[in-house]
Amino acid sequence: MFNKHASDRVDCGDDHWCDVLIVGSGAGGLATAITARMAGLDVLVVEKAPVFGGTTAVSGGYVWIPGNSLAAKAGVEDDIDNCRRYLQAELGNAYDEALIETYLARGLEMIDFFMNEVGIPFISTKMPDYHSNQPGALTYGRSLQVEPVNARILGAELRRLRPLPRELSLFGMGISSGSDLSHFYKVGRSVRSTIRVASLLLKYGYDTVRYGRGQTLVNGNALVARLASALFRLRTPLWTFAPATELILENGRVTGAIVNRNGRLVRVRTRRAVVLSSGGFAQNTERRSKIYSHPALEGEHISLTAPGNVGDGARMAESAGGYVTSDIPNAGAWMPISRVPHPDGTVGAIIHSVNQGKPGVIAVLRNGRRFADESMSYHDLVARMIASPESGRPTGAFLICDHNAFSKYGLGYAKPFLSTRALIDAGYLYKAESIAAIASQIGVDPDELGKTVANYNENAMSGKDSEFGKGTTTYGYYLGDASNPHNPNVAPLTKAPFYAVWVYAGDIGNFAGLKADQYSRVLTPGGSVVSGLYVVGNDRASIFCGRYPGGGALIGPAMTFGFIAARHIANNAPNAH
Ligand SMILES: Cc1cc2nc3c(=O)[nH]c(=O)nc-3n(C[C@H](O)[C@H](O)[C@H](O)COP(=O)(O)OP(=O)(O)OC[C@H]3O[C@@H](n4cnc5c(N)ncnc54)[C@H](O)[C@@H]3O)c2cc1C
Incomplete structure (x- = not known):
């Protein structure tokens, strides 16, 4: 199983020694690196991209830590039971008792650390737990974020922070999903929200004129900036443009990796361990189409993970005896995502996790029928899409709304306060004066869609x-929208024009991955380390x-098991060289 001298095949210019090599600079890698460094270890982080932060940097930055001490301070009653x-x-x-008990106990410790x-x-x-009807669910308290931060925290390193794509920002300005997003949805309808948004835009405009970019980092951008800043304060090297390409194996043990640093191969030798945190395989069409249960080839699926997340970690671990488990119901963290064509010919993508639950918005399959409560979590909504035999290929659905909803919330990348012409011309947004006409535009049977909307509207008038x-x-x-009469999530679709956007069954990460134990050690199919x-x-x-229990269910475990891995590495004997 082990290739005894993998490194011998590679003609390397240099050797570089460290205690721990960390492959990837997202939440998992940075949390591991900081913890290991603070335990006194000599750490090197390598990042394939020219920028650090990975998917984490463009994420909401929520970290789901049940029983955390901040919830208690906020007056939320929660305990481990x-x-x-x-x-x-x-x-x-x-x-899995060993893994979950470890997470529950050490997640708190990680956050306090x-x-x-x-x-x-x-x-x-x-942010409430996603299944608020389950026993033990909380109405809020488990999903944490970091405070927004001034970009100055990174000094000259700011240029290496992965920026937000334009679809996940407003003209380049990040919007705090925790505190500010709801204000944007209420502009013009609430004085407080309008003032708040105006002040954010003014500050952004001022920063852009003065510094050439916005200075307030929020969400995942703020999380990465704060983690990276701590890492740099600890004088830990982070090489960008430096993919790890293969592991070094000696006498049945991983003792380093080959890293391609700016085109020059470096043999990085580890005294203690290599930690894989390369963000999964969701950008690898071959691997994901084998593991995902819906067709996920190029053009059929959108992953919003970092472009370099093509499964290098999985490939390298497999070469050392590790394996990817895929025996789970949802191999991806699903998200409804639309593909956004821009006038300059580039194509981006936007998530619909909030839009989907607004009143006056419904989701229908190609057969013109609804298939789920649109206000369930994005992961669950897409899981329903995938499970539906009617979803077709590519797997996805249309989000449809009327003018009342559009004028308040927009639809994906189409905003109520901007011209929609270019998006209609590019085939992103559909707009028509009647439900039958919009059905024809999107290729859905007008009678079926007519029936769906009529059925929905009948009860929606009274919020049901x-x-x-x-x-x-x-x-x-x-x-939803608390100001909507009767029900925050339900309003009829009555006022023309009507709008539609196609959303793919996309992902924001993969849930299938390398099998590991409670200390984060990679396991073989036989169960050995x-x-x-x-x-x-x-x-x-x-x-x-x-399963996706709450907002932050990817970054929470990434940071917690990174923290655990680092402590375990620090407390165990180094390699014998
Ligand atoms: C829009 C959006 C919102 C989200 N919001 C949330 C949220 O609020 N909470 C939450 O929990 N999750 C959220 N997620 C998911 C979450 O961001 C990711 O699951 C998580 O950040 C993954 O962290 P990671 O450290 O594993 O990988 P990443 O953050 O993706 O970092 C991996 C890094 O490894 C690098 N890499 C790849 N191969 C190599 C190699 N061979 N050598 C060196 N480097 C390599 C990549 O370039 C990348 O920079 C969101 C995702 C998206 C897209």
Whole structure:
């Protein structure tokens, strides 16, 4: 199984020694690196891209840590028994006691370590657990974020921070999903929100004129900036343009990796361990189309993960005896995503996680029928899409709304306060004066869509959704619009024009991944440990086995198991060389 002298095949210019080599600079890699460095280890982080931060840098930056100390301070009653009850209900037979108990105990420790010893200010948010009807669910308290931060925290390193794509920002300005997003949805309808948005835009305009870019970093950008800044303060090298390409294996143990640093091969030798945190395989069409249960070839699926997340970690671990588990119901962290064509010929993508739950918005399959409560979590909505035999190929659905909804919330990349002409011409947005006409435009049977909308409207007038019970959960309310009469998630589609956008069954990460134990050590199919090799973040199989219990269920485990890996590496004997 082991290739004894893999490194001998490679003609390397240099050797570089360290205690721990960390492959990838997202939340998993950075949390591991900081913890290892603070335990006194000599750490090197290598990053394939020219910028650091990976998917984490463009994420919402939520970190799901049940029972955290901030919730208690915010007056939320939660304890480990309650968290355990929730996760048992969520995971059922997939509940792995060793992994979940470790997560529950060490997640709290991880957050306290980063707050108190590293100085990262996490804050409580109002995000509810995604299945608020399950026993042990909380209406808020488990999903944390970091406070927004001034870009100056990174000094000259700011140029290496992965920037936000334009679709996930407003003219380049990040919008805090925790505190500010709801204000943007209420512009012109609430004085407080309008003032808040105006002040954010003014500050952004001022910063852009003065510094050439916005200075307030939010969400995942702020999380990465704060983590990277801590890493640099600890004088830890982070090489960008430096993919790890293969592991060095000696006498049945991983003792380093070959790194292509700016085109020059370096043999990085580790005294203790290599930690894989290369963000998973969601950009690898071949691997994902084998593992995902819906067709996910090029053009059929959109992953919003970092472009370099093509499964290098999985490939390298497999060469050392590790394996990818895919026996879970949802191999990806699903997200409805639309493909956005820009006038300059480039193509971007935008998530619909909030838009999907607004009143006056429905989702229909190609057969013109609704298939789920649109205000359930994005992961669950797409799981329903995938499970539906009617979803077709590529797997996806149309989001449809009327003028009332569009004028308040927009639809994906189409904003109510901007011209929609270019998006209509590019085939992104459909717009028509009647439901029958929009059905014809999107290739759906007008009679079926007519029936769907008529059925929906009948009860929606009084705020009810008799078919799927939309607007009956705490999470749904959180996505909705509290000012909408009768129900935050339900309004009829009555006022022309009507709009539609196609959303793919996309992903924001993979849940299938390398099998690892509670210390984050890579395991072989026989259950033994691959010596000297650890895995964290999306390279590793999710401890939630394809379930998505709350906002931050990817970054929470990524940071926690990174923290655990680093402590385990520090407390165990180095390699014998
Ligand atoms: C729009 C969006 C919003 C999201 N919001 C949230 C949220 O709020 N909370 C949450 O929990 N999750 C969220 N997610 C998912 C979450 O961001 C990711 O699951 C998580 O950040 C993955 O962290 P990671 O460290 O495993 O990988 P990443 O952050 O992707 O980092 C991996 C890095 O490894 C690098 N790499 C790849 N191969 C190599 C190699 N061979 N050598 C060196 N480097 C390599 C990549 O270039 C990349 O920079 C969101 C995702 C998206 C797209």
